[in-house]
Amino acid sequence: MDKKKLMLLLGAMVIAIGTALAARSMFTGASAPKAEAAQLVPKGPKVLVAQRALPVGTIITADAISFHDWPKGMVQDAYFVEGEADMKKLLGTVVRYPITAGQPVTQGALVAPGDRGFLAAALGPGMRAVTITVSVQSGVAGFIFPGDHVDLMLTQSVKGEGESLNTTETILRNLRVLATDQSTESETANGKTVVHEFRSVTLEVTPRIGEKIQVAQTIGTLSLALRSLSDNQSELEHAIANGSIKIPDGASKADEDKLLASAGNRPQDGATSFVTGGDVSRFQRRTVPPKQGSMAGQAMAMLASAAAAHGGGPGAAATETVLRGPVVRVIRGKDVTAVMVGKN
Numbered sequence: 001m002d003k004k005k006l007m008l009l010l011g012a013m014v015i016a017i018g019t020a021l022a023a024r025s026m027f028t029g030a031s032a033p034k035a036e037a038a039q040l041v042p043k044g045p046k047v048l049v050a051q052r053a054l055p056v057g058t059i060i061t062a063d064a065i066s067f068h069d070w071p072k073g074m075v076q077d078a079y080f081v082e083g084e085a086d087m088k089k090l091l092g093t094v095v096r097y098p099i100t101a102g103q104p105v106t107q108g109a110l111v112a113p114g115d116r117g118f119l120a121a122a123l124g125p126g127m128r129a130v131t132i133t134v135s136v137q138s139g140v141a142g143f144i145f146p147g148d149h150v151d152l153m154l155t156q157s158v159k160g161e162g163e164s165l166n167t168t169e170t171i172l173r174n175l176r177v178l179a180t181d182q183s184t185e186s187e188t189a190n191g192k193t194v195v196h197e198f199r200s201v202t203l204e205v206t207p208r209i210g211e212k213i214q215v216a217q218t219i220g221t222l223s224l225a226l227r228s229l230s231d232n233q234s235e236l237e238h239a240i241a242n243g244s245i246k247i248p249d250g251a252s253k254a255d256e257d258k259l260l261a262s263a264g265n266r267p268q269d270g271a272t273s274f275v276t277g278g279d280v281s282r283f284q285r286r287t288v289p290p291k292q293g294s295m296a297g298q299a300m301a302m303l304a305s306a307a308a309a310h311g312g313g314p315g316a317a318a319t320e321t322v323l324r325g326p327v328v329r330v331i332r333g334k335d336v337t338a339v340m341v342g343k344n
Helices: 003-029 118-122 207-219 229-241 253-264 295-309
Strands: 046-050 065-069 128-133 149-158 165-180 200-205 221-226 268-276 327-332 335-340
Touching: 118 165, 128 207, 149 200, 149 207, 165 207, 200 207, 207 221, 207 268
Parallel strands: none
Antiparallel strands: 046 065, 128 200, 149 165, 149 221, 165 200, 165 268, 327 335
């Protein structure tokens, strides 16, 4: 190849490289500028909004509501605006209409203590309000506040022939406290909750549970046991796992929250537990002392004898009168008499 052709080839390569570099520079310079996302910050007053879903009957606490920025053009007259509304006065009020999480709280959605229909608004559908009398000890020394959940215990002395049977049993569980005395809100001073002794407690119950409480007050002494907040959550998870609570298909998040909140506040009737004097002291009885000549007394004697024959067990202490050997039972009307006809 002669020098002339070689020079032309090198010149063409230089021109091609220059063209490529120029094109690259042109396309890079023409790239679109970076778009910066504009942050929409509401410019307006702060209004009171719900921190979580608040179903009907919810008692307002400090962690249920708070003030948040809200667009000025969307603020309505019914909203609670910071600087104009005192949130402390709203604590203890009751939700009249359901409020979703993040929704502004309106003045018509809350009913204050002393207002007409306040207690009725605090009750869930189909529920009733029942008031019981408590002492300082049976009321957990005043450390029970509206909105807490408690268990109800009944202490009584069952009379028989001779000694009596002392016993305490938990008859009802997960009862929601509506008010203590005539107060439906907690009093605070210097940021701390003030503890007051009270003489009466108003509970939310079903009609049947209300009837049981009225009878229980005539039987013995009632006392309260404060429940842990984690108890409701664990029992709720257990109920969902075993199918006691079923969430319908296609239910929205708001419907699920409403269903779970209702289930968590539901009183529990049945599955009672009890302790007798024999579980506390060896000098106390474990079984009811039978009365001679009555059907209940004969039945208790037979049960005690059978339990002793099989090695005994909880509540199987021997009674004072134990029939051994062949027995003939003579029935005269409602009276049953056991006559021992022989001995082993």
